[in-house]
Amino acid sequence: MAKFKLDDTDHKILDMLIDNTRTPFTDIAKKLLISAGTVHVRVKKMEEAGIITGSSLSLDYKKLGYAFIAYVGIYLEKTSQTQFVLNRINEIPYVTVAHVTTGKFNLFCKIRAKDTDHAKNVIFQLDDIDGVYRTETMISLEESLNDKKRLMKSIFDEMTS
Amino acid sequence: MAKFKLDDTDHKILDMLIDNTRTPFTDIAKKLLISAGTVHVRVKKMEEAGIITGSSLSLDYKKLGYAFIAYVGIYLEKTSQTQFVLNRINEIPYVTVAHVTTGKFNLFCKIRAKDTDHAKNVIFQLDDIDGVYRTETMISLEESLNDKKRLMKSIFDEMTS
DNA sequence: GGTGAAAGCACCGAGTT
DNA sequence: AACTCGGTGCTTTCACC
Secondary structure, eight states, X not given: OOOOOOOHHXXXXXXXXXXXXXXXXXXXXXXHTSOHHHHHHHHHXXXXXTSEEEEEEEEOTTTTTOOEEEEEEEEESOGGGHHHHHHHHTTOTXXXXXXXXXXXXXXXXXXXXXXXXXXXXXXXHHHTSTTEEEEEEEEEEEEEEOOHHHHHHHHHHHHHO | OOOOOOOXXXXXHHHHHTTOTXXXXXXXXXXXXXXXXXXXXXXXXXXXXXXXXXEEEEEOXXXXXXXXXXXXXXXXXXXXXXXXXXXXXXXXXXXXXXXXXXXXXSEXXXXXXXXXXXXXXXXXXXXXXXXXXEEXXXXXXXEEEOOHHHHHHHHHXXXXX
């Protein structure tokens, strides 16, 4: 888990790829005044180092009829059940991410559903897992994703300062 | 925001691209026993319809020294300040996503930081925003992302049933 | 660690069925 | 809507710096 050394060029390559993984390496090369081969080698190295773990499509879930987002906090009967419950949670496809947390809840997850009825169904599934004592739901009325470029820039500035 | 009609072929194309946006269309074509041109046309249509909104790199933030994740619930003095505070929140690069919510909190966000010290700093920034009455933090000890393919499959099964 | 050129493919539009 | 096909341009490798 050691920090990996990224130089200015790596950073600029990531910056151009982060919001469009299909940006041609030739375009990147032109902009950075290096050869396309170099871009290729550097991307490959970042992949091998595990910095770049993959590339994923961004889909508009609203257009697919899945506009409902909620966060569900989960209280367990005993913390020793954490792993078991986490495994059960991850079997539910409508749970997009789950966390083991400190604070109020033992577990915490984000769900994506069609509508309130569907969400109710998912939450009932969560409630029904053995060891779950109680759940608490927060419904998202509006989601605003932050720019990944901004975070990258901060991480990079931090590295080089 | 109407549902878009995706057939089995579209679904299979998305399925192959969702975890690797650089999968060659010729590979997809071979697997689906259609021509690469058809794959191209269908992807383009899904882009035009706004189903596919983009593609993004997945990075290992732990390897970049940003292993700390927390969720912060925000109580406002007045709900009329929601938009103002949301805008301020989105200026902080370490906030990766923010939501307007019902339930306990008025706003809810996810932060990514280097360590507890850094997180403290980010949370103090949130606390300092005009109109924020109080915040409540849940620290993630472990994050487990769910497979996007599984959600896609469920969405698709639902569409065709 | 970078280059530039060359070979191999992929992309993508035009024309056809 | 889907296919084929060809021009264009991207990727990837390799000998060399």
